[in-house]
Amino acid sequence: MPDPILDPLNVTTLKEIYPAVMEDLFFLNAPFLAHLRGKALYPFGGGAFMQNDFVYGALIGGFYQPGDNFNIDVVDIMSATIFDPKYVQVTLSEYLENMLVTNKGPNAVFSLVNTKLRIAMNTISAIVAIALARHGQASGTNITGNRPKAINGWIEAYNNGTDPGWEGSIFANYGTQARGGTVGDALDSVPLWVGTSGGAVAPIGYPSIEESYQDCCRGGEEPDLGLGNKAVFAYIKERIQTQQIYQQERDPYYGASGFRINNAIFLKDDYFPSSKYGKNQSTTGNWLTGTVAIGAAPSAASGFPANTTCTIGEVFAWFNTSKWLFRIANDPEFGFGWSGFTRAQDGTRVAGQVKAMCNMQCLAPWSGKQVLGIGS
Numbered sequence: 001m002p003d004p005i006l007d008p009l010n011v012t013t014l015k016e017i018y019p020a021v022m023e024d025l026f027f028l029n030a031p032f033l034a035h036l037r038g039k040a041l042y043p044f045g046g047g048a049f050m051q052n053d054f055v056y057g058a059l060i061g062g063f064y065q066p067g068d069n070f071n072i073d074v075v076d077i078m079s080a081t082i083f084d085p086k087y088v089q090v091t092l093s094e095y096l097e098n099m100l101v102t103n104k105g106p107n108a109v110f111s112l113v114n115t116k117l118r119i120a121m122n123t124i125s126a127i128v129a130i131a132l133a134r135h136g137q138a139s140g141t142n143i144t145g146n147r148p149k150a151i152n153g154w155i156e157a158y159n160n161g162t163d164p165g166w167e168g169s170i171f172a173n174y175g176t177q178a179r180g181g182t183v184g185d186a187l188d189s190v191p192l193w194v195g196t197s198g199g200a201v202a203p204i205g206y207p208s209i210e211e212s213y214q215d216c217c218r219g220g221e222e223p224d225l226g227l228g229n230k231a232v233f234a235y236i237k238e239r240i241q242t243q244q245i246y247q248q249e250r251d252p253y254y255g256a257s258g259f260r261i262n263n264a265i266f267l268k269d270d271y272f273p274s275s276k277y278g279k280n281q282s283t284t285g286n287w288l289t290g291t292v293a294i295g296a297a298p299s300a301a302s303g304f305p306a307n308t309t310c311t312i313g314e315v316f317a318w319f320n321t322s323k324w325l326f327r328i329a330n331d332p333e334f335g336f337g338w339s340g341f342t343r344a345q346d347g348t349r350v351a352g353q354v355k356a357m358c359n360m361q362c363l364a365p366w367s368g369k370q371v372l373g374i375g376s
Contacts, residue, residue, distance in 0.1 A: 081175020
């Protein structure tokens with residue numbers, strides 16, 4: 001230990017913490033999560049699972065002449081998707097000495113516990129925001145990672161069982177219901193490749209923007225939200241600016257600045273997949289894009305080149321938020337609530353959790369689409 005332990009300057013001078021604000025240099029912006037909370041939040045009141053019923057076919061009928069016999073077979077034209085409750089938590093631990101002895105009184109510029117509680121809420125929100133773009137299915141053929149504990153993100157809904165999404169996954173099922181077969185294409189949304197025929201990324205063209213949007217329309221139903229990371233946000237903005245249809249808007253659900261394409265406001269979400277701005281963080285998740293191997297028979301509508309390794313690059317997606325349900329438990333503790341501290345038996349450490357039961361359900365996968373292969 002040095003002698004003396006403090007020099008004259010430290011003995012005679014107090015330190016200054018200014019401004020009295022804890023600057024957040026870690027967490028990012030998540031407008032998609034804000035939109036789901038604001039427009040698609042439906043509390044879960046209990047049950048073994050969540051079920052969405054749908055019609056996948058028509059009854060038997062057609063033109064006839066008098067005297068013809070009618071086909072009176074009973075046909076199945078209805079089914080359902082089911083989703084399990086999924087759970088997420090963040091633990092806050094601290095020592096009683098820090099809480100009750102040291103961090104108190106006028107010398108405590110910030111409350112240690114209150115600051116950590118805010119960080120816990122930001123952490124669980126970041127975990128969920130990243131999971132929105134990933135999946136919650138068990139590992140299997142062409143599905144990357146064993147993630148049955150995670151929520152069923154939009155990458156599962158926006159698939160057709162044939163073509164890969166942004167992380168290389170192909171989902172033969174949605175909500176445990178098999179795609180194709182009996183239900184046909186009722187649960188299909190075909191991922192759209194807009195890169196080159198050689199598998200490289202390419203600049204986004206206005207036809208791809210407009211046509212992918214129209215693919216999500218049916219009758220009066222249209223997307224109301226477009227999302228991408230800030231790279232693809234800039235690329236699309238640069239493209240449509242020259243079309244003289246650019247309209248700057250302020251998003252009422254998040255307060256972010258965006259622009260309108262048809263009926264949808266397009267926003268940048270920092271947690272969206274991105275090759276330029278994506279990151280790996282062990283504490284919150286992985287949203288870094290790479291390459292995807294395409295097989296011999298991609299669907300024609302996807303635009304994927306056969307037998308090619310494609311660089312995913314930047315990704316954006318269309319959403320009709322009226323076709324999504326964001327389910328959160330209506331119990332205070334499991335609705336992103338704080339459990340309170342519990343004292344450990346072997347010391348002065350205390351711990352508590354912020355917990356949530358939440359999941360996503362898409363009522364109509366045709367109402368949205370993911371677009372891949374975008375470069376500068």
